[in-house]
Amino acid sequence: MNNFKYLKADTPAAAIAAVADNAASNFVAGGTNLIDLWKYDLTHPDRLVDINGLSELKTITELPDGGLRLGALVSNAATAHHAIVRERYPLLSRAILAGATAQIRNSATNGGNLLQRTRCYYFYDAASPCNKRNPGSGCPAIEGHNRLHAILGYSQKCIAVFPSDMCVALAALEAVVQVAGPDGSREISFSDFHRLPGDHPERDNTLQPNELITSIDLPPTGFAPHHSYLKLRDRNSYAFALVSVATGFELENKTIKRARIALGGVAHQPWRVSAAEDLLVGKAPTAQSFGQAAGIILANAKGFGHNDFKIELARRAIIRNGLMALNPSSQRPGAQPSL
Amino acid sequence: MIQSKEIGRARRRIEGELKVTGQAKYAGEYQVPDLLHGYVVNATITKGRITSIDETAARAVPGVMEILHHERRLALPRFDIMYSDMDAPPGSPFRPLYDAKITFSGQPVALVVADTFEAARYAAALLNFTYEEVDFDVDLRANLEKAHKPAKGLATFIKPLPPNPRGDFSAAYADAEVRFEGEFHHASQHHNPLELFASTTVYEGPGKLTIYDKTQGTNNSQIYIANLFGLRFKDVRVIAPFVGGSFGSGLRPQYQLVMSVMAALTLKRNVRVTMDRSQMFTFGHRPETVQQTRFGATSDGELTAINHTAISETSSFEEYNEVVVNWGNMLYPAKNALLDYKIVPLDLYTPMDMRAPGGSTGMMAIETTIDQLADQLKMDPLEFRLRNYAERDVSADKPFSSKELRECYRQGAERFGWSDRHQEPRTNRRGNRLVGHGMSTGIWDVIALPGNASAKFTKKGRLIVKSAVTDNGQGTNTVMTQIAADQLGLPLEAVTFKYGKSKHPLSPVQGGSYTTGVIGSAVKLACLAVKNKLFKLAQIMDGFPLGDALPEDVDFIGGEIVLKQDPSVRIPLKDVIAFNRGKAVKASKSNIPNVFKLKQYTRAAHSAAFVEVEVDEQLGVVNVTRAVTAVAAGAIMNPQTARSQILGGMIWGISMALREETLLDTKLGKYVNTDLGEYHIPVHADIHELDVIFVEEKDEIINEIGAKGIGEIGLVSMAPAIVNAVYNATGKLVKVFPIKLGDLI
Amino acid sequence: MNSPPSATSHEVQLQINGKPAKLQLEPWVTLLDALRDHLDLTGSKKGCDHGQCGACTVICDGERILSCLTLGVMKNGSEITTIEGIAVEGEMHPLQKAFIDHDAFQCGYCTPGQICSGVALIAEGHAQTREEVKELMSGNLCRCGANTNIIDAIMEVKAGRYE
Numbered sequence A: 001m002n003n004f005k006y007l008k009a010d011t012p013a014a015a016i017a018a019v020a021d022n023a024a025s026n027f028v029a030g031g032t033n034l035i036d037l038w039k040y041d042l043t044h045p046d047r048l049v050d051i052n053g054l055s056e057l058k059t060i061t062e063l064p065d066g067g068l069r070l071g072a073l074v075s076n077a078a079t080a081h082h083a084i085v086r087e088r089y090p091l092l093s094r095a096i097l098a099g100a101t102a103q104i105r106n107s108a109t110n111g112g113n114l115l116q117r118t119r120c121y122y123f124y125d126a127a128s129p130c131n132k133r134n135p136g137s138g139c140p141a142i143e144g145h146n147r148l149h150a151i152l153g154y155s156q157k158c159i160a161v162f163p164s165d166m167c168v169a170l171a172a173l174e175a176v177v178q179v180a181g182p183d184g185s186r187e188i189s190f191s192d193f194h195r196l197p198g199d200h201p202e203r204d205n206t207l208q209p210n211e212l213i214t215s216i217d218l219p220p221t222g223f224a225p226h227h228s229y230l231k232l233r234d235r236n237s238y239a240f241a242l243v244s245v246a247t248g249f250e251l252e253n254k255t256i257k258r259a260r261i262a263l264g265g266v267a268h269q270p271w272r273v274s275a276a277e278d279l280l281v282g283k284a285p286t287a288q289s290f291g292q293a294a295g296i297i298l299a300n301a302k303g304f305g306h307n308d309f310k311i312e313l314a315r316r317a318i319i320r321n322g323l324m325a326l327n328p329s330s331q332r333p334g335a336q337p338s339l
Numbered sequence B: 001m002i003q004s005k006e007i008g009r010a011r012r013r014i015e016g017e018l019k020v021t022g023q024a025k026y027a028g029e030y031q032v033p034d035l036l037h038g039y040v041v042n043a044t045i046t047k048g049r050i051t052s053i054d055e056t057a058a059r060a061v062p063g064v065m066e067i068l069h070h071e072r073r074l075a076l077p078r079f080d081i082m083y084s085d086m087d088a089p090p091g092s093p094f095r096p097l098y099d100a101k102i103t104f105s106g107q108p109v110a111l112v113v114a115d116t117f118e119a120a121r122y123a124a125a126l127l128n129f130t131y132e133e134v135d136f137d138v139d140l141r142a143n144l145e146k147a148h149k150p151a152k153g154l155a156t157f158i159k160p161l162p163p164n165p166r167g168d169f170s171a172a173y174a175d176a177e178v179r180f181e182g183e184f185h186h187a188s189q190h191h192n193p194l195e196l197f198a199s200t201t202v203y204e205g206p207g208k209l210t211i212y213d214k215t216q217g218t219n220n221s222q223i224y225i226a227n228l229f230g231l232r233f234k235d236v237r238v239i240a241p242f243v244g245g246s247f248g249s250g251l252r253p254q255y256q257l258v259m260s261v262m263a264a265l266t267l268k269r270n271v272r273v274t275m276d277r278s279q280m281f282t283f284g285h286r287p288e289t290v291q292q293t294r295f296g297a298t299s300d301g302e303l304t305a306i307n308h309t310a311i312s313e314t315s316s317f318e319e320y321n322e323v324v325v326n327w328g329n330m331l332y333p334a335k336n337a338l339l340d341y342k343i344v345p346l347d348l349y350t351p352m353d354m355r356a357p358g359g360s361t362g363m364m365a366i367e368t369t370i371d372q373l374a375d376q377l378k379m380d381p382l383e384f385r386l387r388n389y390a391e392r393d394v395s396a397d398k399p400f401s402s403k404e405l406r407e408c409y410r411q412g413a414e415r416f417g418w419s420d421r422h423q424e425p426r427t428n429r430r431g432n433r434l435v436g437h438g439m440s441t442g443i444w445d446v447i448a449l450p451g452n453a454s455a456k457f458t459k460k461g462r463l464i465v466k467s468a469v470t471d472n473g474q475g476t477n478t479v480m481t482q483i484a485a486d487q488l489g490l491p492l493e494a495v496t497f498k499y500g501k502s503k504h505p506l507s508p509v510q511g512g513s514y515t516t517g518v519i520g521s522a523v524k525l526a527c528l529a530v531k532n533k534l535f536k537l538a539q540i541m542d543g544f545p546l547g548d549a550l551p552e553d554v555d556f557i558g559g560e561i562v563l564k565q566d567p568s569v570r571i572p573l574k575d576v577i578a579f580n581r582g583k584a585v586k587a588s589k590s591n592i593p594n595v596f597k598l599k600q601y602t603r604a605a606h607s608a609a610f611v612e613v614e615v616d617e618q619l620g621v622v623n624v625t626r627a628v629t630a631v632a633a634g635a636i637m638n639p640q641t642a643r644s645q646i647l648g649g650m651i652w653g654i655s656m657a658l659r660e661e662t663l664l665d666t667k668l669g670k671y672v673n674t675d676l677g678e679y680h681i682p683v684h685a686d687i688h689e690l691d692v693i694f695v696e697e698k699d700e701i702i703n704e705i706g707a708k709g710i711g712e713i714g715l716v717s718m719a720p721a722i723v724n725a726v727y728n729a730t731g732k733l734v735k736v737f738p739i740k741l742g743d744l745i
Numbered sequence C: 001m002n003s004p005p006s007a008t009s010h011e012v013q014l015q016i017n018g019k020p021a022k023l024q025l026e027p028w029v030t031l032l033d034a035l036r037d038h039l040d041l042t043g044s045k046k047g048c049d050h051g052q053c054g055a056c057t058v059i060c061d062g063e064r065i066l067s068c069l070t071l072g073v074m075k076n077g078s079e080i081t082t083i084e085g086i087a088v089e090g091e092m093h094p095l096q097k098a099f100i101d102h103d104a105f106q107c108g109y110c111t112p113g114q115i116c117s118g119v120a121l122i123a124e125g126h127a128q129t130r131e132e133v134k135e136l137m138s139g140n141l142c143r144c145g146a147n148t149n150i151i152d153a154i155m156e157v158k159a160g161r162y163e
């Protein structure tokens, strides 16, 4: 909770320049993650560059290809309740509404959501070792309390998970992240955005330190007829996912033509396995089909003691969510299980 | 005879408007001039000593005024007794900032004082401590063999140790036709009232302080601070009109109080210290406990043998105890009982009473064990309990002062629709969900303590009643006002209850569900004394309007003394005061329990909870879809606030059974989920239909007002009923609480 | 309490409960601390200071937010309603009345946040059923366990029974 300077940027270029000229500058959008981390003494910005004045990042617009552009500074709530999002990308709407709370979603922005940090207990305790926070200091979660932790894609250095709900849906929707930096803009496909911890758990994603997320672009189709988001957690609301599943598929003649399944709460990134999605093509949307897909997705899953239950839970959640997707209107507030 | 107009009537909270409009001020909210802010620094090791302190960076933060720690502090007493408080267990109480020794993780080691909250917080992060660390042990389950019986002291007087063995348990258990043996475990839990602990100390001049403190006992904080800093009691005023919940955490003065006072006395300034949420996990808590039960019964359902042992943690410096195992044989009159309770000292802070301490722990084991026996007997669990209904407390060989538990069972079962329960587990379904019905008995003892109150009837026709007691959300303010109003036949609006100040008549700490009984009795006695004085004055008023009427010949109604025989004879109380030359009529009374009479009875409130759960069979998600708790707790002063207390207890039961626990990392020696994000208490979406029944119960033995108290009784029966309902739904008995997602798949 | 300007501080203008307020704030002062410590508006509560309890909920430019997770400087120019501004000219808001009638609080510490949140929830119009209301009120914890009474109060006001 160090002291810092504050600057309000009025153009994206000014914002980017402001962080580029000071290594310890941070953008602040909703502030719901950054201010939390700062108050726990886990991040020590020298200057905050407030990007809330960048009105061009605050809109939701339709793209020429039929897709939808979600401005990075549109709030999670405004995105979830946006008429087009609800109609064409209800999976995204439901995933967002399963995250955090109404108050937090009003402040939290789309860009910030992608960059939120893990909720690992040890990461959050400045006095504990943590390779993500303090590279080389160790990972007490591996032998400690790891209920929240990864069963897939972890490394010997870090078993933290990426906690977002919104991003699980974005992964299933195959969104594209538009970013701008000092050298111009580029786009990052969603599957390349979040990374696995490997030897560098301190890096959550592939965004460069002085790059600004400008928007998240959705493709033209969004699984509106058959989608579901299921979130399993330690209480019915206001808790991070232990396991969550975003499922969307297109049906043709009662068989699956295209399917996407992404898991949250199980890895350092939203977890997708294309072999499992491919396997579903041509199959009927039954418990058996989803069970086979789950088998592929979880083939290499391993628990660390407290989180062993996640493997079986994830398998069952994939099956249930597939069935819930057949009947989207059965879904309940807070992405609680239904049927 | 008192006409009960207010007592027993649903009344809205008197301070309600202040609370819903944001006007209610809590300890850390008093805007006093030139206020300084303190921020506490906590040890990052579990055990060892501080070897050095580097203040350089912290001192450099603009606005920092002072840094207090063991090498830089006011003199503190040398003897333990000076640190003792009304709720201190036997041992050597923790001394904030006393020396270099670290005995638990998160121990407060310094206070940074600055002109703003933010500067103090920043500097606190920069204060650099070096430690010498030594091996610690915080693992209860690895140290069960080190368990010993708690030392006897005042604490074991109020919270008695287990009774001596009865009969021959081993033989009876061996002979039993049905038996159940189980080991139960729950981790520590922290009270986490929503308000953070805070003290605002106003420096009134040399040796004189006014302190706004978050506490359950203004006198407790007052005496403690006076002892610690060598001040006169009357120079330490402690004020706590609004307390944002406590649940036991305010039973002992906490370290922010000591620190704010020390800083105020050091700097001769006004100082506020507010804890942060993670610091709320650095003091008392419900102790982690391992329990074993072995109960045996005959094939026709007579419980014959009860063995219940519990081992809990305590700190390395105090012997905390609670009543975990005594309840089973109070409730079920088995002839053979063997009860044992022990503690293990660990490198953690001393546990502290937390809502229904001991009782809620013990009942989890007792009542699930009872249900398991019923299940083996293929007997309805309610029938099994009725079959073993205790008409008398065999464990103490005493009658109950009153006991309407049977009525709780009957009314609760009826309201719930218990007869629809499926006896066979896993046979009741709704779609993907298994439905389970479970029940449990609850019991909580009625504690009698001395308490004081004063009453004054004024020239303006108002009754002013005072006690130092606090209202931490239980409804004390409203209930005391109701009790007082009835004694003088006044409308509620004519009565003011003044509370939450140490200068008012001495009160014990608010806890154990005894406040209504203890302070309510004192209030009643003080008001009756005033009434008596008013009557005596009226008797000698000019013209002798009452003639030779005796006290029983008149009623006090609507601010008048009315002659029963001839209601046209009415003397306004104001006239009595005028006759008294305008002088208010006052009285102070102590409620001193008649220990001799009380000792002859077992005094307890009872409850029965009936719960329905739905368990998503594949995913293991549990919801308490509906529950009914029927309570027999003597006279209910205010059914509306009382209902809220029971609802709160039921929600705590849901939390105990399904949500909350503090995760202890035994390798790091510390709790790791020290925030409200990962310490899960229920959210609105977790709470479904809850219903409360108050069963009529008269008790003329326990206290002046016949009230047993309702703070804990809603909790004790709820949690085990949920565990039993989950068993009924799934056929799985979970014995490690809370039952979490993943435990049922 | 208003701090003097410094090299790092900013002038912040807010419209609070209908009245303008001009503050000189250091960047690191949260909106919650600005309200409580600088403006003596202590109705907004601090239960965690980390977005985990909802006690600090205020209505900012028409939306409920957590004042502990935003900085005062970030809200320059905003219109803020705190619990102190929910009643209009001394007349309590229907939800405040309903809270009293339903005994929707015990200690009262979560209450301002619950009420601000509930008032905003009703205005948002996204929640119709009791289940939806419970979900969208789940950002406000109540440790006393007043949950059912709180939801009852909101449902009554939503149903127009306090007009």
Ligand SMILES: Cc1cc2nc3c(=O)[nH]c(=O)nc-3n(C[C@H](O)[C@H](O)[C@H](O)COP(=O)(O)OP(=O)(O)OC[C@H]3O[C@@H](n4cnc5c(N)ncnc54)[C@H](O)[C@@H]3O)c2cc1C
Residues within 6 Å of the ligand: A026, A027, A028, A029, A030, A031, A032, A033, A034, A035, A036, A051, A072, A073, A076, A098, A099, A100, A101, A104, A107, A108, A109, A110, A111, A112, A113, A114, A115, A116, A163, A164, A165, A166, A167, A211, A212, A213, A214, A238, A239, A240, A241, B677, C050, C051, C052
């Ligand atoms: C108690 C609590 C519970 C929560 N529960 C959930 C949950 O269940 N599910 C869930 O998904 N989330 C949850 N959240 C997280 C919440 O969704 C995130 O905090 C939020 O989305 C972050 O957005 P923000 O705009 O507030 O980001 P900020 O805090 O402003 O920023 C976060 C990070 O992103 C950077 N940043 C922000 N915008 C940009 C941009 N446009 N370009 C580049 N960098 C940028 C900032 O520099 C910072 O490093 C919870 C949060 C809290 C406090």
Ligand code: FES
Residues within 6 Å of the ligand: C045, C046, C047, C048, C049, C050, C051, C052, C053, C054, C055, C056, C057, C066, C067, C068, C069
């Ligand atoms: S104080 Fe802001 S959410 Fe708890």
Ligand code: FES
Residues within 6 Å of the ligand: B194, B244, B245, B473, C104, C105, C106, C107, C108, C109, C110, C111, C141, C142, C143, C144, C145, C146
């Ligand atoms: S009323 Fe006490 S926390 Fe809600």
